[in-house]
Amino acid sequence: MEFLQPATWEEALDAKAEHPGAVPIQGGTDVMVELNFDMRRPAVLLDLGRVTELTGWDPAGDRLRVGAGVPYATVIDALGDRLPGLAQAARTVGSPQIRNRGTVGGNLGAASPAGDSHPPLLAGDAVIEVESRRGIRMIAATDFYRGVKRSALEPDELIRAFWMAPAAGPQYFSKIGTRNAMVIAVCSFAIALYPEERRVGTGIGSAAPTPLRATAAEEFLARELDWDAPLDEAVAREFGALVAAAAAPIDDVRGTAGYRRHALSVMARRTLTWAWRDHLGGTGRSGRGAA
Amino acid sequence: MRVSFIVNGASETADDVWEGESLLYVLRERMGLPGSKNACEQGECGSCTVYLDGTPVCACLVAAGQAEGRQVRTVEGLAEGDRLAPIQEAFVEAGAVQCGFCTPGLLVQAHDLIERRPDPSDAEIREALAGNLCRCTGYEKILDAVRLAARRKAAI
Ligand SMILES: Cc1cc2nc3c(=O)[nH]c(=O)nc-3n(C[C@H](O)[C@H](O)[C@H](O)COP(=O)(O)OP(=O)(O)OC[C@H]3O[C@@H](n4cnc5c(N)ncnc54)[C@H](O)[C@@H]3O)c2cc1C
Ligand code: FES
Ligand code: FES
Numbered sequence: 001m002e003f004l005q006p007a008t009w010e011e012a013l014d015a016k017a018e019h020p021g022a023v024p025i026q027g028g029t030d031v032m033v034e035l036n037f038d039m040r041r042p043a044v045l046l047d048l049g050r051v052t053e054l055t056g057w058d059p060a061g062d063r064l065r066v067g068a069g070v071p072y073a074t075v076i077d078a079l080g081d082r083l084p085g086l087a088q089a090a091r092t093v094g095s096p097q098i099r100n101r102g103t104v105g106g107n108l109g110a111a112s113p114a115g116d117s118h119p120p121l122l123a124g125d126a127v128i129e130v131e132s133r134r135g136i137r138m139i140a141a142t143d144f145y146r147g148v149k150r151s152a153l154e155p156d157e158l159i160r161a162f163w164m165a166p167a168a169g170p171q172y173f174s175k176i177g178t179r180n181a182m183v184i185a186v187c188s189f190a191i192a193l194y195p196e197e198r199r200v201g202t203g204i205g206s207a208a209p210t211p212l213r214a215t216a217a218e219e220f221l222a223r224e225l226d227w228d229a230p231l232d233e234a235v236a237r238e239f240g241a242l243v244a245a246a247a248a249p250i251d252d253v254r255g256t257a258g259y260r261r262h263a264l265s266v267m268a269r270r271t272l273t274w275a276w277r278d279h280l281g282g283t284g285r286s287g288r289g290a291a
Numbered sequence: 292m293r294v295s296f297i298v299n300g301a302s303e304t305a306d307d308v309w310e311g312e313s314l315l316y317v318l319r320e321r322m323g324l325p326g327s328k329n330a331c332e333q334g335e336c337g338s339c340t341v342y343l344d345g346t347p348v349c350a351c352l353v354a355a356g357q358a359e360g361r362q363v364r365t366v367e368g369l370a371e372g373d374r375l376a377p378i379q380e381a382f383v384e385a386g387a388v389q390c391g392f393c394t395p396g397l398l399v400q401a402h403d404l405i406e407r408r409p410d411p412s413d414a415e416i417r418e419a420l421a422g423n424l425c426r427c428t429g430y431e432k433i434l435d436a437v438r439l440a441a442r443r444k445a446a447i
Contacts (some may be wrong), residue, residue, distance in 0.1 A: 001309070001310035001311055003292055003310035003354070003356045005356060005359070025354060025357070027352070028352045028353055028354055028357065029334055029349075029352050031352060031354075032313060032334075032352040032353070033332075033333045033334065033353065034353070035311040035313075035354075036332040036333065036351060037332070037333070041311075043399045045310055045311060045354065045356075047356060047357055074399060094334065094422065095334075095337065095422020095423075096347065096400070096418070096419055096420050096421070096422055097334070097337060097340055097347055097348050097349045097400070097422045098334055098349070098352075098422065100346045100347060100348055101348050101349070101352060101353070159366060180421075181418075181421035181422065182335065182422060184420065212327075233409065
């Protein structure tokens, strides 16, 4: 095995162009498990840990451009005020040790349907910036996930950053697991309110081959919500039903398809209720932890 | 390949390291530092927790080459000479050690907690230690130990 350690983003792109089969490693919280258990024996390991461009973030117009190598702990501490939905999801990832190393870029690279970043990235209209020696591509999160652990990333491409606007309104993330720490989601749900545009963004995790948006549920809310009135319970219930209908869950060791659909409808209704309370309260920010 | 980094203040080098080898393996098997324990090798148990550049991480999930040139501090580096760190003393006094397998990881993780949060609440202690499994103690005495160490640290 070869161990490549580029010092800059340019060097990293050169290395990936030369070795398209190289496996990038950032926090290593997915890659090292696979190496330790002989599940993967890549010819080349490409350590991105020295590439400082990946660990920063800057404003880019009206959005934030967040490097792929920013660990969850930093998302929570430094970006939680602007990206509250993603920060809530980050708080539920693994343990403190995992959050100190694991990154959103690694979550995207792994593209597991259960990855906790994905629902808030979808609900928040995130765009993934990927690059190779052939150029830069900006891929909407909705187009990024292509199948179980498959993404739109080409072999010579690396993930550079994700772009997302600071929260325009309340955001919430909710995740079902068997206990509060160290659990892979049985299923998860993220919501983002856009009061100015009078629309709602959604993201469903761990309930289909890929993370996905509940488009029909979003359209329903855009049509039915009265943004100046208390939340109509019937609207919230129908929203829950439409979110559950958008999923394509399976039975597995973590839960049955039926349970997942039911849990999704409950999480959708609840997160909408929490977000609506904030919306009417005028705080515009969500403060509550994940369920 | 050759890997060099600073461990507990001293520069260490290991040769013939396999490129996919973990920092934990290098510490235990090549540098003679068996304090950090190897139990799950998948980030689930926390018994391999070490500081990497001042941040607690699972050493089993860091590729050895990623530690090149960096600062590593293991449980062996918590004491100052013969004087145990307050968190170590508290573990002994509170009876927080039974078989001791989980202890090194818990010590590093708890050490970090009371460095950052001088007066942690019970919820904060539980949250900080959520990634460290103990099969023996039932955790109550571990919580006692962390509270004791935090109280003593606050009193200094
Ligand atoms: C104990 C434990 C608990 C966990 N709990 C959770 C959880 O609750 N929720 C959750 O979502 N995940 C969880 N995970 C999985 C993992 O922590 C996350 O997927 C994390 O986001 C991975 O980030 P990383 O930087 O460690 O990725 P790495 O392991 O470094 O990489 C992951 C994948 O992405 C690729 N990659 C990395 N960086 C790039 C890049 N810049 N460009 C292209 N490809 C790249 C790698 O080649 C690899 O395929 C857990 C893992 C462990 C060990
Ligand atoms: S051995 Fe590293 S977390 Fe268990
Ligand atoms: S004391 Fe035995 S595992 Fe904790």
